[in-house]
Amino acid sequence: MDTVAVGPVGMRVSGLSLVGIDPGTVASLQALLSEHGVLVLPDQDIDDGTFVAFLQAFGQLTFSTGETPVPGCADLNLISNVGRAVPPKSTFHVDTSYVSRPPAYTALRAVQIPRSGGQTLFSNQYRAYDTLPDEVKDRLRGRTITHVVTGLDLGPDDETSAEHPIFREHPVSGRTSLYLTTAARCRSISGMGEDETRETVQYLLEHSTREENLYRHAWSPGDVVMWDNGCVLHRADHEGVVGDRVMHRGMVADYPQRIAA
Ligand code: OGA
Numbered sequence: 402m403d404t405v406a407v408g409p410v411g412m413r414v415s416g417l418s419l420v421g422i423d424p425g426t427v428a429s430l431q432a433l434l435s436e437h438g439v440l441v442l443p444d445q446d447i448d449d450g451t452f453v454a455f456l457q458a459f460g461q462l463t464f465s466t467g468e469t470p471v472p473g474c475a476d477l478n479l480i481s482n483v484g485r486a487v488p489p490k491s492t493f494h495v496d497t498s499y500v501s502r503p504p505a506y507t508a509l510r511a512v513q514i515p516r517s518g519g520q521t522l523f524s525n526q527y528r529a530y531d532t533l534p535d536e537v538k539d540r541l542r543g544r545t546i547t548h549v550v551t552g553l554d555l556g557p558d559d560e561t562s563a564e565h566p567i568f569r570e571h572p573v574s575g576r577t578s579l580y581l582t583t584a585a586r587c588r589s590i591s592g593m594g595e596d597e598t599r600e601t602v603q604y605l606l607e608h609s610t611r612e613e614n615l616y617r618h619a620w621s622p623g624d625v626v627m628w629d630n631g632c633v634l635h636r637a638d639h640e641g642v643v644g645d646r647v648m649h650r651g652m653v654a655d656y657p658q659r660i661a662a
């Protein structure tokens with residue numbers, strides 16, 4: 402297994418087959434995820450069954466109510482532009498942060514790659530925290546954001562909102578990351594009114610997603626990309642996509658420490 406940094410966030414891991422992965426390798430990948438946020442795993446000639454088995458080696462999978470399952474594989478979520486006249490919206494976010502225990506990891510398996518466009522962008526949220534001006538850190542220290550769901554039909558028993566620290570300690574690395582999601586899902590910052598919340602979230606998103614803090618992944622056949630929702634934001638770039646884009650997505654519920662605790 403060889404690793405090389407792909408940008409300000411993310412590592413490319415080559416020479417690793419995801420088939421029949423052993424616990425020691427899973428532990429190494431968890432450590433890499435907690436430090437580098439994104440793992441690009443190229444040249445994986447695998448089907449959904451193998452993809453699911455790989456993810457299950459990290460722990461229990463989770464599926465967010467209201468999202469679209471892959472036909473015949475209820476553990477995976479279908480991300481597809483096929484038959485869509487209008488491209489989906491794409492703003493930086495973390496996955497399913499409106500629950501008290503958001504999914505630790507998300508992974509995409511490239512099923513169909515468009516002829517052009519359709520990249521996925523990631524931001525380094527450790528670096529976003531580290532590079533905040535001191536006065537902003539002082540003003541935000543100890544505060545929380547109430548994350549809410551938008552745009553999904555949920556059942557009566559589903560969680561629809563959760564409060565998380567803005568400066569969140571990563572359960573594996575122990576490092577502090579700037580933790581927020583897309584503006585529409587950041588309902589309020591503790592101790593702030595609507596206007597101040599909106600302005601602050603806007604500022605923090607702009608700060609987080611400056612070009613020098615981003616990795617842009619251009620997909621190749623056989624790519625699996627996995628990320629740690631505790632230290633990156635992500636978004637698809639749906640602009641100017643030409644051709645069908647189909648991804649199968651799986652999410653792992655927990656970090657290793659949380660399971661042991
Ligand atoms: C996701 C997501 C980005 C992409 O799967 O959670 O945001 O590039 N996808 O499809």
Ligand code: MN
Pocket residue numbers: 494495496635
């Ligand atoms: Mn997402």
